[in-house]
Amino acid sequence: MPAVTRILTDQKNITRQKTDTCDAEALRDGQVRLAIESFALTANNVTYAATGFDIGYWKFFPVAEEGQGLVPVWGFARVVESRSEFLETGERLYGFYPMASELVIEPVAHGRSAVRDGAPHRDGLPEVYNLYSRVGPAAASDPYQALMQPLIATSYLLFDWLSDNNWFGAEQIIVGSASSKTGLGLCAFLAELVDRPYKVVGLTGAGNAAFVKELGFCDAVLTYDEVDHLKQVDSVYVDMAGNAAVKQALHQRLDGVLKHSSAVGLSHWDQFAKPDGLAGPKPQFFFAPAQIAKRKADWGKGVIEGKITEATAQIVADAARWLTLEQHDGLGEAMQPFADLAAGRADPKTGHIVRVG
Template identity: 60%
Template sequence: MQRILVNQKSIPQTRLDVVDSAPLAQGQARLKLESFALTSNNVTYAAAGFDIGYWQFFPSGVDGWGIVPVWGTAEVVETRSDALEIGARLYGFYPMAEELVITPQSAQGGFIDAAPHRAKLPLIYNQYTPVRSEAAQDDHLRALLQPLLATSYLLFDWLQDNAMFGADQVIIGSASSKTGLGLCRYLAEPKDRTYKIVGLTSDGNREFVQSLGTCDSVLTYDQISDIARVPSVYVDMSGNSDVKARLHDHLDDQLKHSAAVGLSHWDRFAPAQKLAGPKPEFFFAPAQVAKRRADWGPGVIEKQITAAWKRIASDAAEWLTLQVQDGVAASEPVYQALASGQADPKHGFIIRP
């Protein structure tokens, strides 16, 4: 079984590893991956692997090397479980590898992996959803967009839940990322909105973000001083410490909240910073899901997320080009391009093991 290992101390470094497939114990099932997506989200998983626990989902057994989780679709090819039949297809959280052995347990119309090592990890990452055999593009768009746009929508819901922290503008760092462009889109949807949407991005991606038409203004990281000094919220997808420091210095007491979401610029992240204005707070999407489940009951926020990401996916062909590659080994150059910030935001990368 082929898998990709990532150096936990130098996350751009990868290696292709081959191990024997694990024999099934009673109650387990073997899932063969059909396809999975690679995005900057996976770089965040690696960068926050120890802090949030992403390395714990799929232990590699190799000291200093971990397996980065991906979102994708797999088929049950062997089973010793009464819960899953051979041929079932499941969408969910997988290793960057050819297969995964799970201990399936029925839960809310799908399954969870009841393996002991996953018991204390966030439920949202342990859920596996049955999906029909359908056009491959549907599988690809789901894997690419559903996880990222779910975070985008939960950010939007969280901002609304907090009355935008009283801000007159929302500033999105790394607005060219799929999570960033999703948040811009959701923020732009309300017809009666009273806030402005400001996208921050690199000079090379500015035209792309502008072409989407969801931001009131799009500025490069060199134009932070041009941002209006009015009550603001900063939602940071990149983790770029220099950008964050300059933005905090510029807005200072006009910055009402600073949210840390992603680490796509992981190599420019400084965990201990003294900043003007409010201390940044990490946004953890599963926490907002849990809050809304408590507020509204189970299933409501999930239905809203599904409807929201499908709205954006419906016109994805206008701004997203699928790049489909075969073989687990094809993951390495794609992941490395994402980790080094060299990937084109207009491309959606799919690996078919």
């Protein structure tokens, strides 16, 4: 049985990664072995690693090595061995995987087109991450799905959550890290609303400002050192970056008119600090699975999933005009793009796909 190759990440310093091999485990009754084919790398994966303990992302794919973890990624795999009635050898699945060559799951039926990993260690973890959707043969759309679906799902859920809260009465919605794919998706959804009561303001680094402006999703684009140019009107801040200095400056600039401050991502994980002593409202963490659960209760089963699928297709259809795919062959080739993403060196116009096997 071939050894399992994986990329271990230092949980205390996520820029430190190493390749590792371990023996493949023999399957028990009810288990399935998945050979991971490909996955996407985005700033989302950096957030998973940076919040691995706080949110629980290290729990999905535990390893025995103390202080080491497997960063979750979104991608595709095929069933290469099955001792389960729910999956047959040869089936392909889209879902949540480790940076590794394989994953063993214990599938449980979940509707006609998906299974859920019923492994005991995944009990209590958000369902959206435990579901694996059946997909057809490998297609040209696979890279876009791996890159965009989890990010745009978050974008749409943020848009839906803001709408659900009547925009918090804001006259402007400020999106931090507006050049990130999640940020761009949110700006796009916000911009297309007819008769919207707010302006969309994108915050980004100086090197990405022209790119964000060209896409046309924002009414205004400011760089991080231009926070003092923000209009002092009723506002909401949706922060994808987690940059403590920017958050401090923005809260101070909008003291008295900032109606809500939402923390979503940590693309600037190395500049994150606990929000102590901030002017205005205390930042609240936005957890996408919680909005999914709320909408399932509001609307019934399957409605929010359909809306997310439709929203993702809309953004993906437009992505070809601004997104360039870059393929990396071999699991070990994932480390450099992950390091670039973690260091803020990645080009927002590039999407990284790792072909494992």
